Every structure is written in structure tokens, then in C-alpha cells.
Amino acid sequence: MDFSLTEEQSILKDTLGRLLGDHCSFEARRAHLESAQGWSQPMWARYAGLGLMALPFPEATGGDGGSSVETMIVMEALGEKLALEPYLTTVVLGGGFVRLGGDSRQREELIPAISEGLLKIAFAHTERHSRYDLSHVETSAQRDGDGYVLSGAKGIVIHGDSADKIFVTARTSGNPRSREGIGLFLVDVNAEGVSRRSYRLHDGLGAADLTLDKVKVPASAVFGDPGSAMPIIQHVVDIGIAALAAESVGVMSAMQALTLDYLKTRQQFGMPIGSFQALQHKAVDMYVAIEQARSMALYAAMMAEEADEKERARAMHAVKAEIGRSGRLVGETAIQLHGGVGMTMEFAIGHYFKRMTMIDVMFGDSDHHLRSLGKLGGLLDVA
Known part of the structure; x- marks a missing residue:
């Protein structure tokens, strides 16, 4: 290929x-x-x-x-x-x-x-008890004529502090963990009943906690079937995971470049520390991890528009698990090879590691996706 x-x-x-x-x-x-x-x-x-x-x-x-x-x-x-x-x-x-x-x-x-x-748009899906479960939705959507009335709270809405509109998942029927009965609504942040608490995340990006107090949304703000929107939501999240995989390759590549440059310039015992074989081995480990992540990012790009939801899910679980593992290895090694200066705000390497950490937890960390992949029987269906 x-x-x-x-x-x-x-x-x-x-x-x-x-x-x-x-x-x-x-x-x-x-x-x-x-x-x-x-x-x-x-x-x-x-x-x-x-x-x-x-x-x-x-x-x-x-x-x-x-x-x-x-x-x-x-x-x-x-x-x-x-x-x-x-x-x-x-x-x-x-x-x-x-x-x-x-x-x-x-x-x-x-x-x-x-x-x-x-x-500018944001996506509000995380709730107090939902963790990484997209279908755990307690925010309610009650029918009101042709539209709906939304009530509930969403947390860690990335870029929700500066968004003009926010896509919100809300439940039209069923129990809080059911995949059925979930709708997708586009809410104007200036609508009556909407309030935001803005803050910065670990990597510096803006976010907001969103409160919806009987917010009226018209029928034109409903996307897909208001009782069966999970397939759309899951597909878009899978597309987002593929995008995060690509972003992580860029983050890791930059960390490697910064680390190699540091190894060539930092002097110890009268010579560049990059001349020490033990540190060269560490640099090679970083390279291997990045190439593995790059392969998975390519795989994610190919599978992002896969129509078979189960096969797409297998792919994205595997991608997210590997991206998280590789990102942790590259980030921790980069910080270790930089020494104490790698933890300072003045050096870029720490900022890259913070972003890599946030990528890992967005839409589920590597452990979560590895468990999910195991429940599906692994990446390849051998049955």
C-alpha cells in the first residue's frame, strides 16, 4: 500500500x-x-x-x-x-x-x-459521574412543542470558554447509562439559562463548566434523531481520536527534536552528553515509539470514516492505547534527558509533555481503551 x-x-x-x-x-x-x-x-x-x-x-x-x-x-x-x-x-x-x-x-x-x-464550536459531553462513558448522560431534554428544554451540567468543555455555540448531549428517554434515548443539541452560549465557569487546563488550553437551567432550544438545533444520536456522536468522537493521534505525532516529534538538540549541546565531563551510549539508547527508544505512533495515526486516518461501527471501534481503541503508551514513553524520556530544566516553564519540553498528557486522557486514557479493546476480543476478529 x-x-x-x-x-x-x-x-x-x-x-x-x-x-x-x-x-x-x-x-x-x-x-x-x-x-x-x-x-x-x-x-x-x-x-x-x-x-x-x-x-x-x-x-x-x-x-x-x-x-x-x-x-x-x-x-x-x-x-x-x-x-x-x-x-x-x-x-x-x-x-x-x-x-x-x-x-x-x-x-x-x-x-x-x-x-x-x-x-467557534465546543462539544459538551462529560458529566460528574460519566468518566469516559459517552452514553452516561444525565442532562435531560424535555419535549417543548417543536423544540426541547435542556437541564443539567457538563464539565471540562474544552474551548467552551470561547465558543459561540456548543454541541450538548442530553437524554430524551431511558436510564442514565442507556445508549438509546440520547439526543444532540446545538446550544447558543448566550441563550437564557446558559452559564459558564471558565478556567485553564493542565496544558494551558481554555475550558469551561457548563450549566443548563431550563434552556430552550428550537427544533432547528436538534441534530439527527433526538432519541438515537449515539451512532453520530460515537463516529465524530472516533474522528476526533484520529485527529488527536495525528496531533500526538507532531507533539512527540517536537519533543524528540528538542531532546536531540539538547543532547548535542549540553556538556558534561567536557563532552556533549549525547556522546554517552546510554543516552543514545534512550533517544533510539524515543524514535521507535514515535514511529509506532505514526503508524497508528495513519491507521486511524484510514479507519476514521469506516462505516462498520464495531470495526472502527476496534481500530480507535487500539490507536488510543498505543498513542498513550508511546506518548508517555517519549515524554518521560525527554524530561529525564533534559534533567531539572525540563520541568521549568522557560523550557518548551515541559509544555509539550503537558499537552501529551492531556491528549492521553481526552476521550479515554490508554488503560481505558486497552480494556475496551479486550472486551471486543482484540484488534482482529479471529472468530
């Missing part, structure tokens, strides 16, 4: 690399982190100007007709520079819900706004 990029994909990778190289230095990132918004509005506009926002949408809806491979290219580049902008939540997750769950009117209304960078 040929895994080489097409000419258009290579151009995208090179163009995005130049853009991020020119505007996304570590110093610039620190300045954006310290701002009230926590990310760069000018960079967001540059992404839109480059066509990155329109990338995953079909050409018939005004998009660029890109595939999961193009998304992989973008996410890896963003990971390599620790980009702060809400691309994952808005374009990959939010855009995924619009693309897979929206009707023609909803797509016509929302896709142009996303493509032009005018609309």
Missing part, C-alpha cells in the same frame, strides 16, 4: 509548515497563553484564509472536499507547534457533527460560518 502524500497534500503540508514556522514560535505561544482569550485571533484568521476551516467539508457544501488524511496533516502540524486555537473542537468535532448529523438547512447555515472562521 502506498502511504506517500499526493502533490496537493504535500503542498498543504509545506504551506502550513511555513505559516506556523513564521508565526508560532514558543515565545509567541507563551504570550497568547497569558492573554485573556488564551489563543491567537490573527492565527485563526490565517487558518481560515489558508482554507483549513473548509478542509473536511464536501465541495458541494462549500468546503474543500478534504479527507481524514488532510486532517491528519493539519493536526500533526498543529501539534508540532503546540497551537492553541480551537481547530479540533470547531472544525474536527463541531464540523463533524454538522457534516454527519446536520440536515441540508443546518449544513447550509453552519458550514460557511465555520469555513470562514466566524463560528
